[in-house]
Amino acid sequence: MKHLLCIFLVIALGNISFKANAYTERNMLQKAADETTLKNVLVMQQAWVPYPAYTDRTAWDTLMGPNKQRLIEAGEKLLNYKWQLIPATAYLEYERTGDRKVMENPYGANTQALNTLMLAELAEGKGRFIDQLLNGAYMSCEMNSWVLSAHLPYQSSKRSLPDFREQVIDLGSGGYGALMAWIHFFFHKSFDKINPVVSLQMRAAIKERILDPYMDNDKLWWMAFHWKPGQIINNWNPWCNSNVLQCFLLMENDKNRLAKAVYRTMQSVDKFINFVKSDGACEEGTSYWGHAAGKLYDYLQILSEGTGGKLSLFAEPMIRRMGEYMSRSYVGNGWVVNFADASAQGGGDPLLIYRYGKAVKSDEMMHFAAYLLNGKKPYATMGNDAFRSLQSLLCYNDLERVIPKHDIPDVTWYSETEFCYMHNKDGLFLATKGGFNNESHNHNDVGTFSLFVNTTPVFIDAGVGTYTKKTFSSDRYTIWTMQSDYHNLPVINGISQKFGQRYKAMNTTCNEKKYTFSTDIAGAYPTTAKVKSWIRSYTLDGRKLTITDNYVLNELLVANQINFLTWGKVTFPSAGKVCIEVKGEKVELDYPSQFKAELERIKLDDSRLSNVWGKEIYRITLKTEVKKATGSYKFVIQQMK
Incomplete structure (x- = not known):
């Protein structure tokens, strides 16, 4: 693989018909206006800029x-x-x-x-x-x-x-x-x-x-x-594209050249909208939302301003769903669902979330933005993003008057991206995924889960360390955080999941009424794993999460192994039980008697990881000497009072 920089561009191998990798020719922007129409609605000579002139001191005050x-x-x-x-x-x-x-x-x-x-x-x-x-x-x-x-x-x-x-x-x-x-x-x-x-x-x-x-x-x-x-x-x-659009609208005053440039950005951004699943999930992970859906919002806002509001996609349901992904992925107390390279901490910029929510008429997002402030006054966004800083000045007063509330459905099912979130009145929040192993910022994590107890993460996704050249190179999957062995997943016949387009989940379903999620993860493993099917199921019921693995191997090579990643204090009170205590929360993992539990302490020397989890996290490895080509495992995680 040749040099790859802040992105993992891969030309895939194998079958590309998998629905979670669908590309749909929506072309929303080009359908909204052709180049001639665009030329007629462009606001010239920077008259579109919604901020006062520098010399208008009264307006700036x-x-x-x-x-x-x-x-x-x-x-x-x-x-x-x-x-x-x-x-x-x-x-x-x-x-x-x-x-x-x-x-x-x-x-x-x-x-x-x-x-x-x-x-x-x-x-x-x-x-x-x-x-x-x-x-x-x-x-x-x-x-x-x-x-x-x-x-x-x-x-x-x-x-x-x-x-x-x-x-x-x-x-x-x-x-x-x-x-x-x-x-x-x-x-x-x-x-x-x-x-x-x-x-x-x-x-x-x-x-x-x-x-x-x-x-x-x-x-x-x-x-x-x-x-x-x-x-x-x-x-x-x-x-x-959002940055390029700003440059053209601020610097180019020839209408023909400007129309050609702006339309070119529309053609390009349409490619992104076509690529994103219509369910609105951000496959890159929650902490990338501000750079993915959030930057799409910036682009659309700038385009709307530059055309006097004549060209807008804010009424499109998909654009709204992309925005609400942020509120749905927020667990509480700064913790968020994290897949891929995303961090488990960070609720997003309240001012950005508010502006996006207002544009798409999402009360959920606007109330969530106020909720994130946690009683603090909103102030202008600083940093190095000029547009977001300036835009924040336009809305901080409005945001201050919004009632704080984080009100989301008990179950959110992203059927195309194959992410599922469930939470209940007993304080459990479960995040699961199917998907495939060539998502943006991919980790080999098909079928994994995270479990939060009263907003505290107990079974976790570690995230990713500080980006280096290795992170976006052919050596990416030599890094432990990228490997399925360091996610909450099995090692099948001694083999881990593999990176690539063809390594994917199959028959992924979610029953929103019964709080269940199921996916066959066999396809995420290479042929050397000799696995015909491995159906991983999750059921959330009150204070309990039940995980069931039903498997069929084509050939038995070595005994299977199940891994769980966690943090906090881990003890083994008796055979078949693991006790985990984190931040005052306590859970017990019950596992089949055929397994023996081992504990690996993972020291976190990378600040990007240690800033989230502290000095160390733990991998619980369940090993068995029982070799069966077909079988079923049941793991029960119980919240303890």
């Missing part, structure tokens, strides 16, 4: 409200900020050791400083921050590239050092370009009073790095213009 002093104080801390040079060796570190952070840390500090200074100057309006903004903008133009080192191997050179002869667009460069476009929009007149060359250089840099390569290069994988069945289209598509 009203808009900023309680954010004003907070943003000014944040900007004051950066008046003496030293803009950080990113040396060649920082870029090269990615290909030398796989370390991304040595380049990304100073890069991120610079973009956050730019965004904060922009907000501070908009808040105060006295020109105190203009020189620092000028310094940052000038320095940014002097960079050879705005692309992150981990994504630069998309250059023809395949190297992680910027090549001035070629410009590609990635998550970093797109966001940088959008930020520079907003700074240019608000402050180019102020810059021109100092020296007009800076504004001209900004415009030239955005054109060279964003506008021209977007129109001239249709081979960028995330644009998906050359998509083939089996390839992934994920959060990169709406994320990059």
